[in-house]
Amino acid sequence: MVALTAEKQDRKLLSRIAAGDGHGENSAYFDGWKAYEENSFHPIDRPDGVIQMGLAENQLCGDLMRKWVLEHPEASICTPEGVDQFSDIAIFQDYHGLPEFRQAVAKFMEKTRNNKVKFDPDRIVMSGGATGAHETVAFCLANPGDGFLVPTPYYPGFDRDLRWRTGVNLVPVTCHSSNGFKITVEDLEAAYENANIPVKGLLITNPSNPLGTTLDRDCLKSLVNFTNDKGIHLIADEIYAATTFGQSEFISVAEVIEEIPDCNRDLIHIVYSLSKDMGLPGLRVGIIYSYNNRVVNIARKMSSFGLVSTQTQHLIANMLSDEDFVDQFLRESKLRLAARHAELTIGLDGLGIGWLKAGAGLFIWMDLRNLLKTATFESETELWRVIVHKVKLNVSPGGSCHCHEPGWFRVCFANMDHKTMETALERIKVFTSQLEEESLNRTKPMAKKKKCWQSSLRLSFKDTRRFEDGFFSPHSPVSPSPLLRAQT
Amino acid sequence: MVALTAEKQDRKLLSRIAAGDGHGENSAYFDGWKAYEENSFHPIDRPDGVIQMGLAENQLCGDLMRKWVLEHPEASICTPEGVDQFSDIAIFQDYHGLPEFRQAVAKFMEKTRNNKVKFDPDRIVMSGGATGAHETVAFCLANPGDGFLVPTPYYPGFDRDLRWRTGVNLVPVTCHSSNGFKITVEDLEAAYENANIPVKGLLITNPSNPLGTTLDRDCLKSLVNFTNDKGIHLIADEIYAATTFGQSEFISVAEVIEEIPDCNRDLIHIVYSLSKDMGLPGLRVGIIYSYNNRVVNIARKMSSFGLVSTQTQHLIANMLSDEDFVDQFLRESKLRLAARHAELTIGLDGLGIGWLKAGAGLFIWMDLRNLLKTATFESETELWRVIVHKVKLNVSPGGSCHCHEPGWFRVCFANMDHKTMETALERIKVFTSQLEEESLNRTKPMAKKKKCWQSSLRLSFKDTRRFEDGFFSPHSPVSPSPLLRAQT
Ligand SMILES: Cc1ncc(COP(=O)(O)O)c(C=O)c1O
Numbered sequence: 001m002v003a004l005t006a007e008k009q010d011r012k013l014l015s016r017i018a019a020g021d022g023h024g025e026n027s028a029y030f031d032g033w034k035a036y037e038e039n040s041f042h043p044i045d046r047p048d049g050v051i052q053m054g055l056a057e058n059q060l061c062g063d064l065m066r067k068w069v070l071e072h073p074e075a076s077i078c079t080p081e082g083v084d085q086f087s088d089i090a091i092f093q094d095y096h097g098l099p100e101f102r103q104a105v106a107k108f109m110e111k112t113r114n115n116k117v118k119f120d121p122d123r124i125v126m127s128g129g130a131t132g133a134h135e136t137v138a139f140c141l142a143n144p145g146d147g148f149l150v151p152t153p154y155y156p157g158f159d160r161d162l163r164w165r166t167g168v169n170l171v172p173v174t175c176h177s178s179n180g181f182k183i184t185v186e187d188l189e190a191a192y193e194n195a196n197i198p199v200k201g202l203l204i205t206n207p208s209n210p211l212g213t214t215l216d217r218d219c220l221k222s223l224v225n226f227t228n229d230k231g232i233h234l235i236a237d238e239i240y241a242a243t244t245f246g247q248s249e250f251i252s253v254a255e256v257i258e259e260i261p262d263c264n265r266d267l268i269h270i271v272y273s274l275s276k277d278m279g280l281p282g283l284r285v286g287i288i289y290s291y292n293n294r295v296v297n298i299a300r301k302m303s304s305f306g307l308v309s310t311q312t313q314h315l316i317a318n319m320l321s322d323e324d325f326v327d328q329f330l331r332e333s334k335l336r337l338a339a340r341h342a343e344l345t346i347g348l349d350g351l352g353i354g355w356l357k358a359g360a361g362l363f364i365w366m367d368l369r370n371l372l373k374t375a376t377f378e379s380e381t382e383l384w385r386v387i388v389h390k391v392k393l394n395v396s397p398g399g400s401c402h403c404h405e406p407g408w409f410r411v412c413f414a415n416m417d418h419k420t421m422e423t424a425l426e427r428i429k430v431f432t433s434q435l436e437e438e439s440l441n442r443t444k445p446m447a448k449k450k451k452c453w454q455s456s457l458r459l460s461f462k463d464t465r466r467f468e469d470g471f472f473s474p475h476s477p478v479s480p481s482p483l484l485r486a487q488t
Numbered sequence: 489m490v491a492l493t494a495e496k497q498d499r500k501l502l503s504r505i506a507a508g509d510g511h512g513e514n515s516a517y518f519d520g521w522k523a524y525e526e527n528s529f530h531p532i533d534r535p536d537g538v539i540q541m542g543l544a545e546n547q548l549c550g551d552l553m554r555k556w557v558l559e560h561p562e563a564s565i566c567t568p569e570g571v572d573q574f575s576d577i578a579i580f581q582d583y584h585g586l587p588e589f590r591q592a593v594a595k596f597m598e599k600t601r602n603n604k605v606k607f608d609p610d611r612i613v614m615s616g617g618a619t620g621a622h623e624t625v626a627f628c629l630a631n632p633g634d635g636f637l638v639p640t641p642y643y644p645g646f647d648r649d650l651r652w653r654t655g656v657n658l659v660p661v662t663c664h665s666s667n668g669f670k671i672t673v674e675d676l677e678a679a680y681e682n683a684n685i686p687v688k689g690l691l692i693t694n695p696s697n698p699l700g701t702t703l704d705r706d707c708l709k710s711l712v713n714f715t716n717d718k719g720i721h722l723i724a725d726e727i728y729a730a731t732t733f734g735q736s737e738f739i740s741v742a743e744v745i746e747e748i749p750d751c752n753r754d755l756i757h758i759v760y761s762l763s764k765d766m767g768l769p770g771l772r773v774g775i776i777y778s779y780n781n782r783v784v785n786i787a788r789k790m791s792s793f794g795l796v797s798t799q800t801q802h803l804i805a806n807m808l809s810d811e812d813f814v815d816q817f818l819r820e821s822k823l824r825l826a827a828r829h830a831e832l833t834i835g836l837d838g839l840g841i842g843w844l845k846a847g848a849g850l851f852i853w854m855d856l857r858n859l860l861k862t863a864t865f866e867s868e869t870e871l872w873r874v875i876v877h878k879v880k881l882n883v884s885p886g887g888s889c890h891c892h893e894p895g896w897f898r899v900c901f902a903n904m905d906h907k908t909m910e911t912a913l914e915r916i917k918v919f920t921s922q923l924e925e926e927s928l929n930r931t932k933p934m935a936k937k938k939k940c941w942q943s944s945l946r947l948s949f950k951d952t953r954r955f956e957d958g959f960f961s962p963h964s965p966v967s968p969s970p971l972l973r974a975q976t
């Protein structure tokens with residue numbers, strides 16, 4: 001009691017922001033990380049540990065990076081070849097950033113948009129990752145109480161990035177599995193009309209996290225037209241621009257606005273980062289690219305709160321201006337991502353587990369709707385707990401991404417080595433065959449009851465029937481939705 | 489007209505924050521930087537350019553840094569010795585930071601506080617420089633509309649850092665030259681009583697920017713007691729902790745709270761950074777050290793918006809844990825700062841120009857009150873324009889630091905080489921002798937009027953009398969305030 005009172009007292013001394021939980025970490029998305037942290041998988045030390053499939057990290061091309069770095073000692077201010085610049089670089093704190101950094105990033109952004117558009121280095125504003133970029137954009141565009149439309153499901157971090165300290169709201173635009181979670185103007189209109197707050201913009205993620213899908217040209221045009229017509233902003237998070245493979249074509253909003261004659265570009269803003277496409281999340285290189293001069297000006301002033309370390313700017317400037325390397329890196333990265341994606345999805349196909357057909361991002365959107373006891377988020381959470389604590393795979397439940405339909409899970413595949421992926425697939429296989437066995441046992445009620453996978457669960461399952469139905473079986477009559485499987 | 493309407497229209501689309509000028513850059517402090525940028529001094533290319541004396545940068549020990557870096561290739565992830573860690577480091581994005589980074593920073597903070605206190609690595613929260621740290625602390629402690637007391641004169645960046653995006657107010661506590669700008673409890677009480685808003689804390693800068701002074705033990709104790717009694721927070725910006733020389737003794741608030749038996753530590757927070765003491769502002773290493781558990785927890789979540797690049801964390805962790813190097817660096821740095829400080833102040837003394845006696849920081853607080861036409865900030869600005877545009881030295885007028893008395897100027901001395909300092913002193917000398925000549929000419933009114941330094945000014949001087957009075961002369965009857973000269 002005393003402690004509680006002290007804590008309450010303490011909270012009174014702090015801001016409402018600090019006393020509240022708008023940081024959004026009280027979600028399964030982050031809980032899963034904690035489970036992983038407490039008992040993380042290691043092939044030798046903790047072979048029974050949780051495998052982290054909840055982290056959208058690209059670790060597949062570290063060797064290429066390492067090779068380049070060794071071949072380019074001048075890119076670092078900490079080598080005999082580069083140290084003469086140590087002082088100049090370490091002291092540089094202009095929020096415009098190193099000119100060569102902005103130039104190289106602009107060029108890289110062109111490359112990752114298939115050289116179909118030009119980016120002006122003077123519009124490149126840096127920030128502390130896309131995380132910082134989103135907050136900055138929200139501070140620039142909206143007042144506390146205003147809202148941004150966001151199609152669901154969406155990246156859980158948005159709740160923190162755009163809302164927490166800005167006081168801005170996110171207005172979900174409900175997308176549906178029936179059409180592969182496409183964003184339709186009807187759904188946008190509905191959300192816009194029903195929002196009881198001033199809507200200042202639409203935030204899209206293309207390619208999508210968590211879906212792994214890309215938006216096609218017509219859709220993008222309709223979104224530009226919708227926002228232009230309403231006179232609201234369009235923010236495109238294109239952090240996975242080069243993280244595409246297979247048949248997925250990524251089209252940037254930068255390209256589309258060139259095809260719309262009277263487009264009001266003052267309403268168009270792109271958020272980017274090197275965290276995914278280059279696999280460098282630790283370096284915190286975030287970018288705001290706005291077509292609105294005043295936003296460029298103000299966002300740049302705000303960037304003082306999260307500038308990119310000049311040591312890192314210098315390295316990145318050198319690395320990204322080596323065009324041969326960048327070309328080769330992006331090519332090889334796509335190949336490796338495609339291979340890993342195929343490994344996972346072929347594995348799931350073999351087990352009869354559905355997933356949304358897509359070819360971008362660092363994850364797949366897995367369909368376990370058939371495994372839910374009831375079509376509720378409570379059931380989704382129950383199933384998720386089983387997957388994290390028994391199957392020992394930390395995947396992210398769709399509910400944490402504000403998905404409207406329970407039963408979807410995001411599974412990351414690029415943050416581990418091949419062996420770990422094999423282990424993960426093996427665990428899923430064991431899990432599904434246990435489910436199948438349960439199902440068979442149920443049909444021979446007199447047989448001696450075998451120790452089943454739920455037996456040691458300390459979760460309060462009131463009804464495990466749906467788990468025992470064996471819908472995971474490849475021979476199950478209820479196969480994953482063919483419509484979804486046909487999506488590209 | 490059309491353009492204006494378009495701009496107005498444009499602003500309507502943006503947030504109030506973006507449409508306003510709360511960023512604080514519309515001040516002489518920043519204008520001077522612009523003048524410098526447009527025509528920056530270079531000994532060969534632009535010998536008539538503006539010398540930057542408005543930047544609190546420590547460039548005196550770059551050679552020591554460079555030497556260490558060369559001797560420690562393992563500290564970088566971009567050398568053959570360190571590259572094996574490239575992937576692990578570049579991918580690390582935990583907002584707790586690298587454990588070795590937090591440990592090394594805690595140790596360094598102890599060293600820069602003369603090893604009189606311990607710092608707990610688990611309380612070290614990183615941020616995008618002290619700039620980001622201040623904003624984070626403000627977001628944690630105060631609601632929009634609340635206020636923090638801040639003794640004047642203060643670092644102009646605070647207006648941006650603590651206020652701009654948080655909606656928090658700064659309530660000036662007026663300090664006076666008559667007692668060397670000491671912070672007194674009476675002045676604090678007065679400001680606290682007269683603030684018409686909820687006061688949530690007191691922000692002090694120790695050592696002071698712009699004064700260069702340090703707070704003594706009694707003063708610090710009185711500030712802790714004052715804030716504890718009121719139940720408000722005390723934020724101590726100790727960014728210049730190791731930037732002390734001569735007789736100045738720096739005492740950290742961390743030390744003082746140990747001497748106050750019932751101190752409520754939940755109200756005590758330190759802001760720190762490596763920008764000044766290590767001369768590394770480009771690397772954006774900011775620190776929040778709070779004794780309040782909840783603030784540590786929330787500030788750490790907020791640090792997502794401005795994490796330190798892991799490439800930089802790794803380098804800093806290595807560098808700061810080399811204790812011999814740190815000891816030697818800090819010792820040598822103090823010696824060089826003292827020498828440079830002496831060079832400037834002896835030069836000014838020779839010209840009869842007053843300055844506030846102090847031995848910390850990267851600047852002196854120069855007293856030109858006697859040169860003002862009238863004791864107003866308009867006159868201060870006029871004089872400042874002359875100094876920037878004619879004498880071609882970018883110093884910062886006291887008004888931009890919210891000084892209550894016109895006529896003070898902050899002059900930075902550690903961001904240039906010795907030759908440039910000589911040039912700066914030479915310019916001041918020429919300026920003062922011109923003033924003297926003017927003064928002499930005025931006494932022989934019939935003599936042919938010489939081309940004087942004001943003649944080509946395009947500034948709207950209505951009355952240049954005071955400038956012609958020759959108060960700069962060492963023989964001037966109005967010498968700099970002896971009281972101030974006696975301060976240590
Ligand atoms: C869609 C999306 N936006 C932003 C981010 C944040 O990226 P950064 O590491 O650049 O802050 C992520 C990271 O997962 C993301 O998936």
Ligand SMILES: Cc1ncc(COP(=O)(O)O)c(C=O)c1O
Pocket residue numbers: 544616617618619620643645693697725727760761762763769773774
């Ligand atoms: C008192 C004070 N606080 C904070 C800062 C900002 O420092 P940083 O470079 O760590 O953001 C400065 C820089 O001049 C300063 O003088």
